[in-house]
Amino acid sequence: MLSCKEVSRLVSQGLDRRLGFVERLRLRVHLAICDGCTNFKKQVEFLRKAVKQLG
Amino acid sequence: MSDFRTRVEGERPYLLRYAALQLRDRHAAEDVVQETLLAALAGEATFAGRSNLRTWLTGILKHKIVDAIRRASREAPAADEDQMEEFFDETGHWRDMPSAWADPDASLEQKEFFAKLEECLSQLPARTAQAFMLREHLGFETDEICKELGVTPTHCWVLLYRARMALRLCLQQNWFGR
Numbered sequence: 001m002l003s004c005k006e007v008s009r010l011v012s013q014g015l016d017r018r019l020g021f022v023e024r025l026r027l028r029v030h031l032a033i034c035d036g037c038t039n040f041k042k043q044v045e046f047l048r049k050a051v052k053q054l055g
Numbered sequence: 056m057s058d059f060r061t062r063v064e065g066e067r068p069y070l071l072r073y074a075a076l077q078l079r080d081r082h083a084a085e086d087v088v089q090e091t092l093l094a095a096l097a098g099e100a101t102f103a104g105r106s107n108l109r110t111w112l113t114g115i116l117k118h119k120i121v122d123a124i125r126r127a128s129r130e131a132p133a134a135d136e137d138q139m140e141e142f143f144d145e146t147g148h149w150r151d152m153p154s155a156w157a158d159p160d161a162s163l164e165q166k167e168f169f170a171k172l173e174e175c176l177s178q179l180p181a182r183t184a185q186a187f188m189l190r191e192h193l194g195f196e197t198d199e200i201c202k203e204l205g206v207t208p209t210h211c212w213v214l215l216y217r218a219r220m221a222l223r224l225c226l227q228q229n230w231f232g233r
Contacts, residue, residue: 003147005139012216016190016197017208036152043223046159050172051191053163055073055113 002030007037012044059102063095066112073113076173077120077188079181083127087119094119117193121203124185128205142220153223156231168230175225179218186211187218 002010007030010023019027031038070091074084094115095102102111144150162168176184186204189195195203201211 003143004149005143005147008142008220009212009216012219013212015219016212016215035155036149039153039155040223043153043156043159043226044219046156047219047222047226048191050159050163050168051188052194054076054169054172054192 002026004030004034004037007031007034008040011037011041015044015048059099060096062108063092063112066109067092069109070112070116074116074120076176077185077192078123079177079184083123087116087123090119091116121189121193124189125203128182128203139217139220142224151224153227154232156227159231162230171230172222172226175222175229178225179221183214183218183221186214187222190215 007027010019010027013019014024014027031041067088070088071084074087075081078084078087091112095112098115102108105111142150176188179187182204186200189200189203190197197208197211197215201208204211204214206214
């Protein structure tokens with residue numbers, strides 16, 4: 001099982017590169033049971049949207 | 056002064072703010088804006104017929120910003136990788152678990168939100184902010200950003216990761232968690 005630290009790093013990288021099959025699987029398993037990381041994922045996705053609209 | 060020149064000059068404060076946010080260096084920002092205004096005046100004919108002066112100028116400025124970052128990264132060495140101890144304990148658990156943000160999209164309608172976001176961005180280390188803005192605002196791919204900043208892909212991901220961690224915490228503390 002990945003730690004929250006590893007998951008947060010993968011969530012971030014998932015916005016910058018295509019994750020491998022195993023990475024995606026391990027991510028999904030963790031996110032299914034972890035509210036903190038699920039919230040983190042939503043927040044960084046929101047950040048992307050917000051920063052696009054700056055200026 | 057011609058009318059076009061006056062209008063272009065009038066956009067200087069906006070362009071300066073935009074450039075400073077991404078370059079994080081007042082002098083570098085003034086330089087790229089100056090280059091942009093000169094290029095704009097020389098290229099008045101190119102603008103003819105287009106409707107939005109600010110959009111056109113911002114387009115020129117974006118290229119100047121990328122050039123400036125490219126120049127600077129040839130001179131500055133890359134920073135060390137970060138272990139993120141401030142966010143996670145030794146076992147890799149969140150020190151402060153992210154909570155759900157209520158209706159974040161509503162914030163996108165508020166000027167105050169974007170002011171806060173800029174404030175949070177301005178607290179990031181310069182290279183972290185540059186990498187993040189290249190990626191999320193200017194829409195570059197990671198391998199392009201690595202090239203511009205002169206760092207490895209792994210380091211590039213670390214910069215982007217760090218930026219996201221710091222920004223979400225800053226917004227949590229100063230906006231969503233209030």
